[in-house]
Structure formats: C-alpha cells, structure tokens
Amino acid sequence: MYAERASRLSGAVVWSRTVGPGAPAADTVRPVLPDGCMDLLWNEGRLLVAGPDTRGHLPDGPPARWAGVRFAPGTAPALLGVPAAELRDRRVDLADLWPAAHVRRLRRRVDAAADPAAALEAEALARAADAGPPDPLLGVLVTALGAGRPVAGTADELGLGARQLHRRSVAAFGYGPKTLARVLRLQRALALARAGVPLAETAARAGFADQAHLTRDVTELAGMPPGELLALPR
Template sequence: MYVERSPGSPLAERIACLWEQDSAEEGVQLVVPDACVDLIWGPDGPHVAGPDTGPMPVRLLAGDVYRGIRFRPGALGGVLGVPAEELRDSRIAFEELGLPADLTLEELTVRLRATAAPDPAAPAIARALRKGSSVRQVAWDLGLSERHLHRRAVAAFGYSPKVLQRIVRFQRALRMARSGVPLARVAVESGYTDQAHLSHDVKRLSGVPMGHLLAPVPRLTEDA
C-alpha cells in the first residue's frame, strides 16, 4: 500500500508530500522521472533518490517498508550541500551527504531555514515549460539568455531545460491520462505534436507504454 500526506505549513512550499510504502508481496515497482528529489528510509538504509532521467525499477519484498519526503521540483536549494545535478540518476546514502540516519522532519525544517534557498525562478521555469512554452520563450520571459537559463535549470532541477520540459510534460500527461482523459486529447493539451509523439516520449522516459502506468494512484491525504 502506498499513501501520501501533506507536509503541512510552512514546508508545503518546498516539500510536495510525505509518503509511505508498505509492500504486501514481492514484486517490481517502476519509478518514473518526476523532477523531484526524495529522502527515503528503506530496507537498505536511508538514502537520497533522484532526480531521474529514466525509469528506475525497484525490487520489493513482502514486508518491506519505505518512508519518504519528496521535494517539489527545483525546491531542493542547499539543504543537502550539493546541487541537484550531482544527484541525477543516483541513490546516495545519507552518510555520504553528511545527513544523520535518524533525520526527523523537525530537523529537516531547521536545515531548510539555515541553508541556501532554492532559485526563486525555479517554479516559474517549471510552470512555463509544463504549459508548453519553448525554452527560448521561457528565457525571454524571465529576462535570461538561453545559456543562463540552462545553468540555472541544471543547478535547480538537475536537468537541462530541454530534459526538464520533457519530464514535466510527461508528468502532466500522466496525471491527465490517470484522470480518464482520452489519450488523443492528453497529447494535444500536454503540448505533444500528436498521440504518436506522446507514446514515444512516454516509452522513452518510463520504458513502458502509457497503459502500464495507468493503475490507480492514492490521493494526497491531510495530516492527522
């Protein structure tokens, strides 16, 4: 069973959710790119995951328990002491980053307040690319050169603007498809040229067709 819950204020601006995964049986779970960085406590010890550029299959055993804290895209800032690009496609133990294995949410809150804040332009970059704006247009709207935009995107998200665009567009398409929107409409409203383009991008980023990703997902629940 997988459950998400809100981190509550004031963490909500930087933390997307707190999540729990309890595995009732053995299997493989496919983790797909979402532009997020997660702090994870699991059977192999606490580690930092992502941001990913491709599918990451995770072998689950019956009885495995995972707990996680998921940062919003671009919201990592300096809390881990390294830019997001150094975490790309990696799973890094807490100890390698100087994090205590028993890090609590309260301690993380203190760290967030004491370390460098995320790039204030990050939300606008992600939002514009998610809506289908071109990299050139995003740079123009923010008053940046494309080279400067590239540097800031890589530092904040771990991705170049082009890769970030593919991932946030993919995630938008996945949310729409999971809500029951027909794939032809999903393709148009998510900024793909056609349904074939959507299918190609989904396969490239997840390794499987869209149909394999449309299992129901849990709703975000409020803190108790």
C-alpha cells in the same frame, strides 16, 4: 500501501509505502517516474537520497517499508548541499553526502519514530530554516514549463540567456530546461490520462505533436508504453 500528504515544508510531499510479501507482483515493480523532484528516503534502517530521474526507476530488492520527503523541483540541492546533477539517476547513501555522525544520529531518530516520514520531515524543516528561501526564479521556471510554455520564450521572459538558463537548470534540477520540460509534460499527460481523458486528446492537450509522439516519449521516459503504465496500480 502508499500514502502521502502535503508537507509543512512548502511544495514538498511526505509519503510512506509498505509492500508486503503477499502484495501483487505489479505493485512490487511499479516504477518511480521522472517528475523533476528529489527525495530524502528511509528504508528499514537506511537513509538515502534519490536524485532527479530521467527515466523510470525500478526499486531494487525485496518488498520493503519506505518513507520519504519529496522536495519540490529545484529546491533539494540547497537543503542537501549537493548539486542535483551529481545525483542524476542515482540513489545515494546519505552518509556519502553528510557528516557520518549526523547521519547516525538521524538514523537512530528515524528508526525509533512511530512515523519515520514525519521524522524525516522534521530534519528537512530544520535544514530549510538554515538554508533560507529557495530561488524564486526556479518556481517561475517550473510553473511556466509545467504549463507547456516553450523554453526559449520562458528564458526571454526571465531575462536569461540560453547558456545561463541551462547552467542554473542543471544545478537545480539535474538536467537542462528541455529535459525538465519533457519530464513535466510527461506528468501533465499522465494526470490527464488518469482522469479519463482519451490518449489522443491527452496528447493534444499536453503538448505532444500527436498520440504517436506521446507513446514514444512516455515509453522512453517511463520505460513502458502509456497503456501498460496506466494499468499499474497507483
């Protein structure tokens, strides 16, 4: 069972997922899709960070209980203290990033909490208070690319050269603006398709050249074609 809610941390989502031994096989292998985000995770006594994905990620191991805070795109590096590119397509123990003593104390708090996700959220809020507000340029970039604006035009509007935009994007999102645009287009297409929009119309509205282009891009990013992906339980 999966549940999520908006976090008290701006733009973030607090979520939990419990997959029991009797759950359908499709539910246990549902991929985590690229979305431009990074997560602070708890998994039955383990604390991890999920870096930004460039392809669908299949969770390892048997069915388990998970909780997490999913940070808005571009905001996690300032809170976690590590550039996003260092964690691209990786799941890393939090103790490899933060002082071990602090991680042990946090793990004890989260393990003992009735709601592990809320305990993680409290830690994220505390770190956000120390880190200060996120770079407003990042939010503008995500909004523009998420709406399908071209990368070059967006860079011009932001007053940034191509190299400067690429450098700032890699540090904040883990990859360049063109990959970020593809990831956001994937999410835009899935939202349309899940709302019942036919795939040919979804392709046009999401900014693909045609339905074949949508199929190729979704398959490359998600690891499976759109029809198979849309058939999985959410």
